[in-house]
Amino acid sequence: MLHRRVYQFLIIYFTGLAALMLMKYSLHLSDYTIPGVTEIWTTCRRYFALYLMAVLNTLCVAILGHLLSICMATIVGIIGRLTIWIGSFIRVAAYNIQAYPIVAVAPIIFILLGDGLSSRLLIAAMICYFPLLLSFIGILSEPVKEIEHFFESTRRMNWGLQVKIRAFENIHKLITVIVGSATLAMVGTIVAEFIAANAGIGYSIRIALYQSDLAKILVALFLIGICTSIYLVFLEWLGWFIKKRFGTI
């Protein structure tokens, strides 16, 4: 599974790079506008270790942010499934918060939390939690009548049991959406680093942009792609393991 993900990424990356090179050499563009192969290779050798550490740093924060967003989506989903006023209020609040562009909310987050790890985590979680939330609310609001009816008629139903039944019955959907939102967690963390942090690959990309250094950005994109592919494969494996453990496959 891993090697398939990685070579698929490599095909996409090198196709993009080839398109850039085609443009560079057909339009006779300088290395400033599009760096040549030699410059990209030199930059790669020089910055690989540094950028790898930065990407790993970002990946760690993305994983934490992803976990945080799963927790946020679960909590909001559990409350939001209620048909009473608080459920409706939580749903509307969750949708409204998502509607704000993160660059506008970021200064408020920095004032409240500073520009360290907590801000990066929160921004990453905010960017990736919405697709999770939509699925979680949908799944947790949808009754599994044939099972719930039994517990309701025997008066053994409580909110915890209801959530467990609905989550278990929709485990495939939940795993798919969790895996799918992993890339958003990575993107969210990079955005947070770009606008706020002093570490991570987003911060390195910001510096490279100030220096108009596309070669550095291409190296960063390569490492981001590889690391994201590995994380996705891990999540897919975890999903497969959970499904197997609960006997749904």
Added chain:
Amino acid sequence: MQRKLLQKIGLLGITMILILALAGCARDDEKSMEEVNYRLKWLFNISVVGDLYAHDSGLFAKNGLKVTVKPGGPEKDAIKELELGHAQFGVASADQVIRAVSKGAPIVVIAQLFQINPLHWIYRPDKTPLKTPQDLKGKTIGITHGGNDETIMRALLAKYDIRESEVKLFSVRYDYTPFYQGKVDLWPLYRNAQAPIIGAKLQKAGERFALMDPSKLGIRFVANSVVTTRKMLEERPETVKKFTRALLQGWQEVLKPANEQKAIDTVLKYNKETPEEIVRQQLPATRILMMPTPDFEFGKIDSAAWRQTEEIMLAQKLIPVPVFVEKLLKPVGEK
């Protein structure tokens, strides 16, 4: 009845012919104008007032040019647009130009907009008295990693033999909170565009502020200049001359104290978010940076400052080898 109808049709026909003729004339006029795109370095604000004035007052049109002035921004790079042919003229900072040329970009500098780099550091003189550069020791200084201000500050520290371990460099971004909270002693900003806004906030809070100008401490790092491609200069020298003439005239006129209101109105036309009183404060600050003396010839290229900029970049290994910056300077508009 029929006669009246014929008269009406005739009148209508004549009117239509006149309209078409006039439209045709207008098209002919426009056809005779040479179209060029001009990419600015930043968004429409006080720092581009002369560019906008040259456009709005018809100075480009008088020189036979139809210029589309495009705002810049953090993600826009005029030099790349010149190479790709999306623009014929652009504004770029000196470090951008030198970096681009060191990587083979075929560009030349035709005029220098800022004579003094607008990048200064704001500080509170009551809390952080700075009498000599040595007073920087022990201070927390804001810099943007990878930005111009980092290069300038490192050059300043090197010039006065201040080791980096003797100061604390703080990574800054657009949020000024660490400076307002007093966590950072010196914060980089643009003297003409941002200092009036930040200074007003400090004054409102009852605090005095001052600005540290690196050029007064011997670091003359060139800021924005007008650039074009070498090919453009060689193949269309008349267009380059006409563009530069109109542009410099626009700047020269709009910066005259007598034209203060015109300058303010021009900025406000394109930038409705900045209050008029702020623009009124920004204008004299811009004038000082661009025309240090009233009789200054606008757009003059300061070769010595360009050489120093290149030396700083070489010393900090921002470029691998010298680019011999004098070769890039083509002051077509200078008398």
